[in-house]
Amino acid sequence: MARIFCAVIALIGLxxxxxxxxxxxxxxxxxxxxxxxxxxxxxxxFIQTPSLMExxxxxxxxxxxVSPIIxxxxxxxxxxxxxxxxxxxxxxxxxxxxxxxxxxALDSIPWKYFSSWHDxxxxxxLMIGSTMEGSQFVYALVDVRTMTVARxxxxxxxxxxxxxxxxGVFAKFRDKRIYVAYTLYEGVNSMAPARDTTYMAVVEYxxxxxxxxxxxxxxxxxxxxxxxAPFSLINNGDIYFLTQPGGRxxxxxxxxxxxxxxxxxxxxxxxxxxxxxxDKQKQEGYLLYDLGRGKALIKMVEKKxxxxxxxxxxxxxxxYYVLDLYTQKKTKLDLPLDRLAFENNxxxxxxxVYIAVNTGKNESTIWQYHLSTGKLTKxxxxxxxxxxxxxxx
Amino acid sequence: xxxxxxxxxxxxxxxxxxxxxxxxxxxDWLLDPETADELHLPDSESEAVHKTRIxxxxxxxxxxxxxxxxxxGTLYWLSTPYFKVACAACIIxxxxxxxxxxxxxxxxxxxxxxxxxxxxxxxxxxxxxLSLILSPKSRAQTSTSLWGNATQIRFCGSLEVTNxxxxxxxxxxxxxxxxxxxxxxxxxxxxxxxxxxxxxxxxTDEIIVVDKANMLNLPPFLVTQFIKxxxxx
Numbered sequence: 256m257a258r259i260f261c262a263v264i265a266l267i268g269l270x271x272x273x274x275x276x277x278x279x280x281x282x283x284x285x286x287x288x289x290x291x292x293x294x295x296x297x298x299x300x301f302i303q304t305p306s307l308m309e310x311x312x313x314x315x316x317x318x319x320x321v322s323p324i325i326x327x328x329x330x331x332x333x334x335x336x337x338x339x340x341x342x343x344x345x346x347x348x349x350x351x352x353x354x355x356x357x358x359x360a361l362d363s364i365p366w367k368y369f370s371s372w373h374d375x376x377x378x379x380x381l382m383i384g385s386t387m388e389g390s391q392f393v394y395a396l397v398d399v400r401t402m403t404v405a406r407x408x409x410x411x412x413x414x415x416x417x418x419x420x421x422x423g424v425f426a427k428f429r430d431k432r433i434y435v436a437y438t439l440y441e442g443v444n445s446m447a448p449a450r451d452t453t454y455m456a457v458v459e460y461x462x463x464x465x466x467x468x469x470x471x472x473x474x475x476x477x478x479x480x481x482x483x484a485p486f487s488l489i490n491n492g493d494i495y496f497l498t499q500p501g502g503r504x505x506x507x508x509x510x511x512x513x514x515x516x517x518x519x520x521x522x523x524x525x526x527x528x529x530x531x532x533x534d535k536q537k538q539e540g541y542l543l544y545d546l547g548r549g550k551a552l553i554k555m556v557e558k559k560x561x562x563x564x565x566x567x568x569x570x571x572x573x574x575y576y577v578l579d580l581y582t583q584k585k586t587k588l589d590l591p592l593d594r595l596a597f598e599n600n601x602x603x604x605x606x607x608v609y610i611a612v613n614t615g616k617n618e619s620t621i622w623q624y625h626l627s628t629g630k631l632t633k634x635x636x637x638x639x640x641x642x643x644x645x646x647x648x
Numbered sequence: 649x650x651x652x653x654x655x656x657x658x659x660x661x662x663x664x665x666x667x668x669x670x671x672x673x674x675x676d677w678l679l680d681p682e683t684a685d686e687l688h689l690p691d692s693e694s695e696a697v698h699k700t701r702i703x704x705x706x707x708x709x710x711x712x713x714x715x716x717x718x719x720x721g722t723l724y725w726l727s728t729p730y731f732k733v734a735c736a737a738c739i740i741x742x743x744x745x746x747x748x749x750x751x752x753x754x755x756x757x758x759x760x761x762x763x764x765x766x767x768x769x770x771x772x773x774x775x776x777x778l779s780l781i782l783s784p785k786s787r788a789q790t791s792t793s794l795w796g797n798a799t800q801i802r803f804c805g806s807l808e809v810t811n812x813x814x815x816x817x818x819x820x821x822x823x824x825x826x827x828x829x830x831x832x833x834x835x836x837x838x839x840x841x842x843x844x845x846x847x848x849x850x851x852t853d854e855i856i857v858v859d860k861a862n863m864l865n866l867p868p869f870l871v872t873q874f875i876k877x878x879x880x881x
Binding site: 297369370388389420422440441442443445446480481502503504505506561562563564565568597 | 831848852854856869872
């Protein structure tokens with residue numbers, strides 16, 4: 256109890272250390288441009304800060320716990336889901352607090368958190384999808400102006416045949432189509448590897464009718480099962496999405512991490528493009544963050560650092576690489592090793608990329624990466640594990 | 649006035665019944681190398697008689713109750729506080745050694761076994777400060793160390809453990825399966841928290857233990873297993 260108390264006190268004290276003395280990084284006059292969601296002592300808290308690079312006086316900050324899982328932030332609002340209460344809540348950030356603004360009830364629709372995703376199909380329409388714990392693809396369209404479910408239903412994607420479940424899971428909306436990719440794996444009491452196939456359904460929107468189902472064996476386990484985590488991006492109208500057949504998600508003995516492309520104006524996986532950013536024998540890739548201008552960030556794990564599964568959860572094993580999606584080149588960033596967490600700990604602001612690295616169990620440091628020059632600059636350090644960074648203004 | 653050190657005074661000293669001045673006098677006498685090793689016997693007792701008794705006692709294997717008062721004699725040391733301190737130190741060292749060894753030796757004062765090996769459904773179990781839910785085809789034995797707070801859980805299969813003790817507690821999970829290549833896994837479980845423990849093999853046999861609130865840290869097929877077994881999420 257004393258340990259928890261001390262940690263909470265430390266968090267409330269919120270030590271923000273400045274390591275950058277360059278005056279060019281001075282924050283502008285508008286206060287609290289950034290919102291940060293941080294996990295400390297097994298609880299999540301929200302804080303605001305005027306700068307990610309320079310210290311700010313937070314000594315008087317009183318933090319309040321954030322209970323639901325915050326999975327999205329758009330137009331100044333945060334969205335959190337609480338599966339036990341069966342609702343989505345819209346929050347407005349206030350001084351170091353997310354204030355409940357409006358609630359959307361999910362109690363009348365089938366939806367499960369495990370193996371789910373979200374995307375925006377219009378400015379005001381949030382799509383949340385779920386595989387119902389691997390058994391059936393369903394969706395709900397939430398009108399975020401009224402915070403009501405506008406529509407919900409099931410996809411007509413072929414159901415898995417027992418003992419298999421849907422695995423991986425990626426979905427992206429583009430031009431009246433929803434691209435839904437998955438693989439199949441034996442779900443219960445079986446360590447059998449996931450199938451070596453990536454399946455991709457092309458679903459017509461808003462009719463929600465499956466037009467095509469493609470199979471591809473260049474890699475497997477497309478996307479992931481975390482509602483909030485990024486596995487894909489759209490660059491110049493082309494969709495890129497990541498596959499993760501590594502030990503942390505579902506180890507496949509022969510398939511390597513890869514990036515598929517669905518070209519603009521086309522509805523099939525690009526047979527001429529497959530970016531393999533890792534060496535299957537030595538590395539595994541997880542998560543794909545859009546940096547803009549054909550660049551992406553990936554979390555890379557050197558296999559030699561992983562002896563046991565618990566190493567994925569306990570050790571610092573992640574290197575960050577910048578990927579050039581055009582030339583298929585990768586560049587390792589000279590950052591401290593991070594833990595492998597499926598989180599939105601990356602923020603892109605024009606030419607600057609902010610990456611929160613969990614350098615210890617209870618501390619995160621934000622690094623600024625200049626996309627054009629490749630320069631890395633150390634920013635603020637925060638008690639706790641940063642799980643989301645957003646620009647508020 | 650200087651206090652005279654007599655056998656009676658030394659006896660009182662060993663019984664802890666001396667005043668502070670008497671204590672000081674005895675300690676000074678003990679520590680003073682110049683002090684004459686003279687006995688101050690009652691007038692009615694002969695020094696020669698005592699000497700004879702002493703030597704006779706020694707020759708019989710020290711069976712007499714005569715107390716030798718020579719400062720460097722064996723019996724003298726046995727009767728001093730220093731010896732008691734040494735004994736206490738030895739006992740402390742032994743306890744420390746056992747405490748260190750307790751993680752490697754199963755010293756249990758209360759072992760409780762929960763067997764669900766033959767079942768296809770989950771099984772609940774309770775001991776004083778823990779509640780358990782065993783997966784189908786699982787078994788667990790809980791025990792508490794004699795000299796520690798850690799609760800040992802030997803198990804086969806998988807289970808959920810909830811800390812109902814009202815305080816944080818350390819749990820040590822060990823495999824009880826035939827294959828003994830599994831390493832143990834220790835966790836500090838906050839009060840009221842539930843943890844999931846199971847066997848796994850990535851590169852090697854291991855035990856995975858995660859906070860139930862972070863169940864998505866598990867490999868997906870184990871997530872689906874726990875959802876099915878425990879109706880989680």
